[in-house]
Amino acid sequence: MEEDILLLLLLEEEENLENRDRARYFRSLRDSTDPFALSESEFMKNFRLPRDICRSLIDDLRPHDQQKTSLPLTIRVLATLNFFGHGSYQKCVGNNCNLPMSQSSLSRSMRAVAKLIVKVKGEEIKFPSSTEEENIVRTGYVHTCVLKQLDSSKFTEFNFRFFTKYGIKSTIGAIDCTHVAIIAPASNNIERPLGLYLNRKGFYSINVEAVCDHRLCFTFLNAKFPGATHDSGIWATSDLREHLIRQHTNDSVGHRRQSWLIGDQGYPLEPWLLTPVGNPSTSQERKYNKLHCTARNCVERAFGVLKSRFRCLLKHRVLHYSHETSALIISSCVILHNIITKAGITMHAVDNEVEEDSDHVVNSGDCLQYTREGERIRARYISTL
Incomplete structure (x- = not known):
């Protein structure tokens, strides 16, 4: 009986360690992985905008960003562009190795970024x-x-x-x-x-x-x-x-x-x-x-x-x-x-x-x-x- 309990505790501890390691991995990945390091063709394929235009867009949106989140604006914008460009389910976009984030975070970010684009860049549609x-x-x-x-x-x-x-x-x-x-x-x-x-x-x-x-x-x-x-x-x-x-x-x-x-x-x-x-x-x-x-x-x-x-x-x-x-x-x-x-x-x-x-x-x-x-x-x- 005691051996069974000990085995369960060991398994639970091993699972906790794996979860912590996975969390540390994604945090480091979010910090170290730079989507802008992709080639121009790969960047366009993933995010639809050229890198220089994307950087300029992020710079224009930044002063107006009021979403309360620890996720950097760059990650939120790129995840939104990826979703717009591919129409994939948000969970799939969130699991992208370059843009690791939960489905709920992506959903909130997408709405906030879309509002920012309309607010800041709305004059692009001009009659x-x-x-x-x-x-x-x-x-x-x-x-x-x-x-x-x-x-x-x-x-x-x-x-x-x-x-x-x-x-x-x-x-x-x-x-x-x-x-x-x-x-x-x-x-x-x-x-x-x-x-x-x-x-x-x-x-x-x-x-x-x-x-x-x-x-x-x-x-x-x-x-x-x-x-x-x-x-x-x-x-x-x-x-x-x-x-x-x-x-x-x-x-x-x-x-x-x-x-x-x-x-x-x-x-x-x-x-x-x-x-x-x-x-x-x-x-x-x-x-x-x-x-x-x-x-x-x-x-x-x-x-x-x-x-x-x-x-x-x-x-x-x-x-x-x-x-x-x-x-x-x-x-x-x-x-x-x-x-x-x-x-x-x-x-x-x-x-x-x-x-x-x-x-x-x-x-x-x-x-x-x-x-x-x-x-x-x-x-x-x-x-x-």
Whole structure:
């Protein structure tokens, strides 16, 4: 009996020693292992950002970091980037030999880092707001007096040149929606019923509205709506649409700014949003539709590149978070995508399902007036082709 007790005590002590040794090992690993010592290609593979851009990001976030934890900010940012990039389960990311941390620590860190990225780097998603910015986006031309006021980085940022690349004049962006899969919400949620998130593709999602430029950078993002919401329904209450309406109303008659977005037939035809001709009957209408389709395709490619870089947004990965946290992750990934794209780093897109909406868009009241004005603008533009 005494021998059995002694044996149990010895086994327990041996197990405690192993646990302490393992804990010391991971502490030393966390202190001594430097992910930045990886080759550039391996670093990019693991964290999606080049090392110099990643260091710069961490330096920019550091003054705003208020999370109370013993984990260094560098480890928390890298673990978050690894999760965004691979879409793996948090436990797998936490067990990464370069980033040893528990699942709960990773979960807290990911939310905190995502909030930091949106707070500090939110201006990376910027829609052209002034006349001069729109002119640069539409034509690539910058007046000398304006160029003197813009530093080189800002000039590069706004030098989109939709016209020179696609042949569509006055375009300031392409708009569309894409679905990002999330776990099924609670069935007893009164404010956001389960059915609102089941999209027409048959899975639960957030329907994300975005505008991009010809470089595949996103200039506007709206991740507020559940997957069952139609694209035109999202657009109807969009902050961007309200901005464009105010801009259109404030411009004096006869001096309207000739600039617009381009979208598919899931959107209403408006003076600031041109859609394809439903049944083209002339060579000019067919030419317009062809140019329109080529230019609008950039937003589909932008979604594909975004999801290729940050695979947590892929349909088959599924974000296991609430709508609010998922929207935060989406915004963070878009910001990081813009930073990488503006640095000139290209990436092949994954096959992104084209979210074509064939439902007829019904307009009434003021919307019908906008449609008629949009028809006149589109017809006038087509006549110049």
